Amino acid sequence: MSGIYLLIALTIVFGASCILLRRRNKSFEGMICKFMASFGFISISVLGNYIDGNNARYFSLICIALMFGFCGDVFLGIKEIAPGFKKKLIPIGTGYFLIGHIFQVLAFMFLYGMNWFTLVFFALGIALAFLIIKALKMQLKGAFAGLLCVYYGMLVWKIAFAATLVIKEAIPANIMALAGACLFLISDTCLGILYFTPVKSKNLFVTAELSTYYPAQILLAMSVAFR
Numbered sequence: 142m143s144g145i146y147l148l149i150a151l152t153i154v155f156g157a158s159c160i161l162l163r164r165r166n167k168s169f170e171g172m173i174c175k176f177m178a179s180f181g182f183i184s185i186s187v188l189g190n191y192i193d194g195n196n197a198r199y200f201s202l203i204c205i206a207l208m209f210g211f212c213g214d215v216f217l218g219i220k221e222i223a224p225g226f227k228k229k230l231i232p233i234g235t236g237y238f239l240i241g242h243i244f245q246v247l248a249f250m251f252l253y254g255m256n257w258f259t260l261v262f263f264a265l266g267i268a269l270a271f272l273i274i275k276a277l278k279m280q281l282k283g284a285f286a287g288l289l290c291v292y293y294g295m296l297v298w299k300i301a302f303a304a305t306l307v308i309k310e311a312i313p314a315n316i317m318a319l320a321g322a323c324l325f326l327i328s329d330t331c332l333g334i335l336y337f338t339p340v341k342s343k344n345l346f347v348t349a350e351l352s353t354y355y356p357a358q359i360l361l362a363m364s365v366a367f368r
Contacts, residue, residue, distance in 0.1 A: 145188050145366050149359060152181030156355035163347050168221035175218055179211040182358040189366025200365045202248035207362060209241035231336060232285055235292060242295045242325075245361065249302045249318065253309055259301040266297025273330075279337040289333065296326045314368035321360035328353040 155178040162171035186207055190200035216234035220227045270293030274281055281289060303319040331350035334340055 145185060145192065145363075148181060148185050148188060149363070152178050152185065152359055153355070155181060156351070156359075159355075160348055160351045163351065164344050172218040172221050175214055176211075178355060179207075179214045179358070182362045183207045183211060185359065185362035186365040189362065192366055193368065196365065196368050198251050199248050199368065202244050202251060203361060203365055206241040206244035206248065207358065209237050209244065210358065213237035213241065232288065235285075235288060238329075239288070239292045239295060242292075242299055245322075246295070246299050246302055249299075249306055252306060256302060256305050259298060259305060262301035263294045263298035266294035267291060269293065269297065273333070274337075277334065277338050279333065281337055293329070296322070296329060300326060312368070314364040317360040317364045317367065321357040321364070324353040324357035324360070328357060 155174045159171045159174035159178060162174060183204060186200060186204050190197065190204075213234045213236075216230045216237065220230040220234075223230075267290045270290040273279070273293075274286060274289070279286075300319070300322045303315070303322040306315040307319050309315075328350050331346045331353070335343060335346040335350060340346060
């Protein structure tokens with residue numbers, strides 16, 4: 142088990158380094174640390190499955206989710222050094238993250254089956270996203286606005302689904318999955334404000350977004366090892 146704690150520590154170091162570098166406007170160095178942290182998430186889940194291979198299907202789905210998240214990080218990271226492609230890279234990165242969240246929900250379904258009631262929260266999340274876009278006057282139009290509403294609906298649904306896991310079995314892995322799902326919602330809300338509103342205190346939102354994103358991914362990866 143000591144190996145996984147070392148991986149967690151290294152991933153935290155890279156995540157913290159990314160936050161500090163981004164605050165100092167060192168985009169390239171921050172991007173490298175972000176990629177290393179993303180690689181750390183996947184490594185934690187792989188080693189977790191090595192430690193306990195009794196949940197191979199759950200591991201496989203979570204690992205796929207983390208790999209799509211890694212691709213999302215790559216596309217969103219590239220825009221830091223190639224801002225001219227920002228309008229193209231953000232939708233692509235968002236799409237990859239959305240697929241990652243879908244695989245996370247599929248992993249939850251594998252554990253205890255489908256809970257149809259939770260779909261109500263998917264609809265509520267879409268409605269909430271629509272209200273946030275209107276209230277904050279976000280600069281979004283057409284298909285991409287629709288994509289973000291579906292994306293937000295998926296985040297809210299994932300929280301509801303993870304909550305049912307804890308209700309059914311309050312083990313550390315399920316609690317980690319729920320905590321990670323909640324942190325994802327905070328992280329992506331901050332990211333939406335950062336990207337699509339003329340916010341002045343950018344460093345504040347960058348710090349809030351990354352400070353919740355890294356724990357969310359780490360907790361999700363740890364849910365493989367501690368199941």
